[in-house]
Amino acid sequence: MTKIKEGIIDALSENDCFLSKQELIEKLKSKKIKPARSTIYRELRFLIANRIIIKNTIKGIDYFEIPQNYHYHLICLKCGKISQVRINNFLKNLEKQIAKQNNFNIIYHSFNIYGYCHQCQTYLSKK
Amino acid sequence: MTKIKEGIIDALSENDCFLSKQELIEKLKSKKIKPARSTIYRELRFLIANRIIIKNTIKGIDYFEIPQNYHYHLICLKCGKISQVRINNFLKNLEKQIAKQNNFNIIYHSFNIYGYCHQCQTYLSKK
DNA sequence: ATATTTGCAAACGTTTTGCATAGTG
DNA sequence: CACTATGCAAAACGTTTGCAAATAT
Numbered sequence: 001m002t003k004i005k006e007g008i009i010d011a012l013s014e015n016d017c018f019l020s021k022q023e024l025i026e027k028l029k030s031k032k033i034k035p036a037r038s039t040i041y042r043e044l045r046f047l048i049a050n051r052i053i054i055k056n057t058i059k060g061i062d063y064f065e066i067p068q069n070y071h072y073h074l075i076c077l078k079c080g081k082i083s084q085v086r087i088n089n090f091l092k093n094l095e096k097q098i099a100k101q102n103n104f105n106i107i108y109h110s111f112n113i114y115g116y117c118h119q120c121q122t123y124l125s126k127k
Numbered sequence: 128m129t130k131i132k133e134g135i136i137d138a139l140s141e142n143d144c145f146l147s148k149q150e151l152i153e154k155l156k157s158k159k160i161k162p163a164r165s166t167i168y169r170e171l172r173f174l175i176a177n178r179i180i181i182k183n184t185i186k187g188i189d190y191f192e193i194p195q196n197y198h199y200h201l202i203c204l205k206c207g208k209i210s211q212v213r214i215n216n217f218l219k220n221l222e223k224q225i226a227k228q229n230n231f232n233i234i235y236h237s238f239n240i241y242g243y244c245h246q247c248q249t250y251l252s253k254k
Numbered sequence: 255a256t257a258t259t260t261g262c263a264a265a266c267g268t269t270t271t272g273c274a275t276a277g278t279g
Numbered sequence: 280c281a282c283t284a285t286g287c288a289a290a291a292c293g294t295t296t297g298c299a300a301a302t303a304t
Binding site for chain 3: 004035037038039042
């Protein structure tokens with residue numbers, strides 16, 4: 001476990017983080033870690049291959065996260081805001097059902113929901 | 128609606144298709160449509176922007192589909208097979224709940240589940 | 255001393271762009 | 280005739296690779 005790997009994991013662990021490459025680089029910078037671009041790519045690949053982090057691509061941008069707890073992402077098609085929402089038991093049950101029905105051993109998932117957030121709905125209806 | 132747009136939509140409509148760029152190009156070829164690379168990119172961008180198709184990126188590869196019916200994808204981490212599974216009512220209910228809880232107007236989703244398929248589980252347990 | 259990690263620059267592949275041409279209403 | 284769609288080549292961009300230097304074991 002090197003300083004850079006540790007930095008990435010720390011950054012992604014801090015308050016349930018879900019970070020793009022750019023955001024991750026910023027976070028590392030604030031920790032005084034400034035790896036070369038190639039190093040970041042190599043580390044991310046390593047961490048993904050070893051199932052320590054997962055990659056979730058939304059609208060062409062890669063986001064990285066530590067699969068710590070059940071959640072889904074809400075992506076607003078107007079303002080672009082992405083919010084991470086902790087899961088209710090419903091999803092846990094759904095996964096159990098899916099696993100059983102398909103004889104599939106689930107390791108993790110990405111569940112991205114696209115639509116309009118509250119503000120943008122309000123905005124649209126006012127127009 | 129041009130011949131190429133039509134070809135893409137047809138290809139993606141045929142038996143619930145979910146195609147990578149490569150697969151799509153093959154399908155078009157068999158329809159005697161051979162657009163320039165830039166045209167494909169332009170058309171896909173257009174169709175996505177206009178919500179006619181959606182893009183779902185799995186393990187760094189973009190897949191395109193027409194959001195016709197509720198489904199999720201099972202992705203095997205060993206053999207790489209991706210299967211599309213039609214939805215049960217459970218997911219429809221879950222979406223309703225999510226929409227209500229977050230005051231979010233859902234347009235579409237992508238739900239990707241990673242793990243081990245039946246064959247690969249069997250294979251692993253035999254080793 | 256050996257193995258691993260890192261940075262740098264070059265290479266590579268994919269996607270986008272600019273522009274000229276073809277096709278359409 | 281004006282407008283859009285297309286192909287081609289070049290440019291731009293993100294990612295990967297090879298190698299040498301630095302660091303750690």
